[in-house]
Amino acid sequence: MASTTLDGAAAPEQGNLKSRLRRAERLRKVKAVGLVAPLALFLVVVFVVPIGSMLLNSIDNGSLRQVMPQTASSLQQWDGEGLPGEATFAVFADELRDSRRGGGLGSVGRRLNYEDPQYRGLLMRTLMGLPSASDNWRDTLIDIDPAWGETATWQGIQAAAPPRTDRYLLASLDLERGADGEVQRVDQQDRLYQAVFQRTMVIAGGVTLICLALGFPLAYLLATLPARTSNLLMILVLLPFWTSLLVRTAAWIILLQSNGLANQSMMALGLIESPLQLVFNRIGVFFAMVHILLPFMVLPLYSVMKGISPSYQRAAVSLGAHPFAAFWQVYVPQTVSGVAAGTILVFIMALGYYITPALVGGPADQMVSYYVAYYTNTTNNWGMAAALGSILLMVTLLLYLVYHRLVNRRQLIRR
Amino acid sequence: MPDNDNDAQAPLIRFAGVQKTYDGESLVVKDLNLTIAEGEFVTLLGPSGSGKTTCLMMLAGFENPTGGDIFLGRQRLNSVPPHKRNFGMVFQNYALFPHMTVEENIRYPLKTRRLPAAEADRKVSEILDMIQLREFARRRPGQLSGGQQQRVALARSLVFEPQLVLMDEPLGALDKQLREQMQLEIKHLHQQLGLTVVFVTHDQGEALTMSDRVAVFNDGVIQQIDTPSNLYEYPANAFVAQFIGENNTLAGRVESVEGERCRARFGEGMSTGAVLGPSLAVGDVTHLSIRPERVKLDGAAHDLPNRLSARVHEFIYLGDHLRVRCALPGNDDFVARVPVDAFDHQLKPGDTVELGWRDEDVRALDAP
Known part of the structure; x- marks a missing residue:
């Protein structure tokens, strides 16, 4: 009897148990999903989708294809030698005329201007003189502007024909494709972005190191003081968050300018003879960015340090270590996770800084974000803006991976 | 010492x-x-x-x-x-x-x-x-x-x-x-x-x-x-007696002293012999300290010099012994510790039992 129950009934019983467990867990799952869903939806709509489409913009080459689909496809057939055939001239003339409607001409002109700044004018002139019909479009166009008889003109339009391009990404790294299609560096005087990326890294790295140097002792103090005092100090640390970033940055200009408080005090004390240039240069950028980002270093450090029992250092001292050695050998290694969190947070935020360097920095202190904003707001070159942004994102991810490896290797196994 | x-x-x-x-x-x-x-x-x-x-x-x-x-x-x-x-x-x-x-x-x-x-x-x-x-x-x-x-x-x-x-x-x-x-x-x-x-x-x-x-x-x-x-x-004072091991305390007053022994009065007109603790004299307020295992019940208490009757509150069974909680005049929570095999299983909460102890099992200590 007992054995029959075991053999016969145990299996279905078990399946039953599993399904009952699933049913019991289902409500919890629904609850969990329900709690997360609004945020997840929000993130997808305002974060994932825009960033994804932004990244796509960096390789998007669709403007010509959108406005002049037939010209684009017939030029893609062309071997790039001599001039394209009459058919190409004909569809081009047709589509040029149609492009006046709906503002398509503007976007094509802008796109072609990246190849050569003459194109927009050429397109305008051609459109003005374009007859409604012609037997030989090739001659007609060349009559309107001799540029249409040049191979280079058509090659430029051909470059804009494929749906995807790497020109923006290459340009963001001071690279281009030469006449033979090989990747090469751009001319010396046109090189810009490698230096900008380097500068961005140097400023972000410098700010991070200064924040660490200033934030570590502060966090240590906060973590070791009695709760009453440390709470008061913590409010002071968080106080800057209550003020707008713009106001704080402007305040630094007022403080640091030639006849500002800092210079006047130092002159009054006889430390300096004439005002120092403290703002609209790298010094000002460091001052303002460190001030703004310091709390982001202090908070993760503090939360880690708060969890480190003072008995570790006491133990080290009782085992014969000098208090400094105890601090360095026993306390500091336990703060690694806080240092890692703080530095990565500050570094990544600093990489994307735009307003502060733009306001308190000079022309040679502008970071990548400045150029992203420039291309987005001033020249409407979304491709370049997206490419610079994508490369910054990739560099950041790469650095983060390297960093993660380094820190993980030393990762503490906590109790 | x-x-x-x-x-x-x-x-x-x-x-x-x-x-x-x-x-x-x-x-x-x-x-x-x-x-x-x-x-x-x-x-x-x-x-x-x-x-x-x-x-x-x-x-x-x-x-x-x-x-x-x-x-x-x-x-x-x-x-x-x-x-x-x-x-x-x-x-x-x-x-x-x-x-x-x-x-x-x-x-x-x-x-x-x-x-x-x-x-x-x-x-x-x-x-x-x-x-x-x-x-x-x-x-x-x-x-x-x-x-x-x-x-x-x-x-x-x-x-x-x-x-x-x-x-x-x-x-x-x-x-x-x-x-x-x-x-x-x-x-x-x-x-x-x-x-x-x-x-x-x-x-x-x-x-x-x-x-x-x-x-x-x-x-x-x-x-x-x-x-x-x-x-x-030999706890030196009531705190030590209370802190080390289990202890019953009775508040009392020293009545007479004979060498190292004394008699102390506690509750309503009851008295017991005790070992005199340090720095106590006749008339002093004292805490009488008795270990639970030194308190005997009923039959075992018959021959002892200090006896009194008490009402049983409850029994707590602890495997090798029983704790019997009793109410005494002056102490509602007086505990006697009785080996299980020496225990009379007829007893029920609410019954009256006779408790007894020897003079040397009581220490008259400083009241803190």
């Missing part, structure tokens, strides 16, 4: 009139005088806030005495920084360094002393064998069980052969069984290696199990310092 044994040799540690205050208003430790001989296992026992841990911290050098001196042999310790005291210390939470392996933890005190590598290797290896954790040498503390961590902490505090080992409630985090096992292990280590140990705990059982002498702290003052058996049998 307690210091008689140590007079022959100079004490290793001497607290002389040590005081400590944190806030400048109240003394956490008031006038502490204590000597510890070499090879002795001394426990500082007391409730939390009694000053016992502060004493240990002053000995370790993490706190400075506000007044008085601490001596190591002839050397005044007050101005010696903690890292130069050469005392081993085991902390309440072990304080094993989480980023170091077991071996690195144990090697740390040897590294700070710049011992040659070969000698350090030998010592670490020896002590790993002693604590039987050789196969865990490469693990980190977080991967060990509580008992194993405890052993590593011990090994780390012993590997540099300190002249004194301080232990701050080292067994507090372990469960009961493991704690009892570790108590014996530490006691055996003390005997084998001839260590001098100062041990802090609030667990009186632990103190009685392990110590040569126990100093009972209360309110910043050592109430009594004595061997475990003397503490239990």
Whole structure:
């Protein structure tokens, strides 16, 4: 009897148990999903989708294809030698005329201007003189502007024909494709972005190191003081968050300018003879960015340090270590996770800084974000803006991976 | 009396009139005088806030005495920084360094002393064998069980052969069984290696199990310092009687004194013979202290000089014995401890029983 129950009934019983467990867990799952869903939806709509489409913009080459689909496809057939055939001239003339409607001409002109700044004018002139019909479009166009008889003109339009391009990404790294299609560096005087990326890294790295140097002792103090005092100090640390970033940055200009408080005090004390240039240069950028980002270093450090029992250092001292050695050998290694969190947070935020360097920095202190904003707001070159942004994102991810490896290797196994 | 044994040799540690205050208003430790001989296992026992841990911290050098001196042999310790005291210390939470392996933890005190590598290797290896954790040498503390961590902490505090080992409630985090096992292990280590140990705990059982002498702290003052058996049998005052072991207290007044014995009155017109505690005279208010196991019930009480009847509240069965809670005039919670085989199973709560005890089982003590 007992054995029959075991053999016969145990299996279905078990399946039953599993399904009952699933049913019991289902409500919890629904609850969990329900709690997360609004945020997840929000993130997808305002974060994932825009960033994804932004990244796509960096390789998007669709403007010509959108406005002049037939010209684009017939030029893609062309071997790039001599001039394209009459058919190409004909569809081009047709589509040029149609492009006046709906503002398509503007976007094509802008796109072609990246190849050569003459194109927009050429397109305008051609459109003005374009007859409604012609037997030989090739001659007609060349009559309107001799540029249409040049191979280079058509090659430029051909470059804009494929749906995807790497020109923006290459340009963001001071690279281009030469006449033979090989990747090469751009001319010396046109090189810009490698230096900008380097500068961005140097400023972000410098700010991070200064924040660490200033934030570590502060966090240590906060973590070791009695709760009453440390709470008061913590409010002071968080106080800057209550003020707008713009106001704080402007305040630094007022403080640091030639006849500002800092210079006047130092002159009054006889430390300096004439005002120092403290703002609209790298010094000002460091001052303002460190001030703004310091709390982001202090908070993760503090939360880690708060969890480190003072008995570790006491133990080290009782085992014969000098208090400094105890601090360095026993306390500091336990703060690694806080240092890692703080530095990565500050570094990544600093990489994307735009307003502060733009306001308190000079022309040679502008970071990548400045150029992203420039291309987005001033020249409407979304491709370049997206490419610079994508490369910054990739560099950041790469650095983060390297960093993660380094820190993980030393990762503490906590109790 | 307690210091008689140590007079022959100079004490290793001497607290002389040590005081400590944190806030400048109240003394956490008031006038502490204590000597510890070499090879002795001394426990500082007391409730939390009694000053016992502060004493240990002053000995370790993490706190400075506000007044008085601490001596190591002839050397005044007050101005010696903690890292130069050469005392081993085991902390309440072990304080094993989480980023170091077991071996690195144990090697740390040897590294700070710049011992040659070969000698350090030998010592670490020896002590790993002693604590039987050789196969865990490469693990980190977080991967060990509580008992194993405890052993590593011990090994780390012993590997540099300190002249004194301080232990701050080292067994507090372990469960009961493991704690009892570790108590014996530490006691055996003390005997084998001839260590001098100062041990802090609030667990009186632990103190009685392990110590040569126990100093009972209360309110910043050592109430009594004595061997475990003397503490239990001859408590100096009502606090010690109450704190060490189980105890019944009856509030009374000393009626007459005859040498070391006295008669004391308690409740409503009842009296008992008792052993006279220190500094008591006729007419003084006293707390009469009777251990539950010395209280006899019914038949066993017949021949005893002090007898009275009481109502039974309840029986608590504890396997080898029963606790019988009774109501006495002046004490609603009077406990008698009766072996199970000597117990009359007819008794029910609400019944009246006769309780009895001998004169020498009662101590008339200072009322706190």
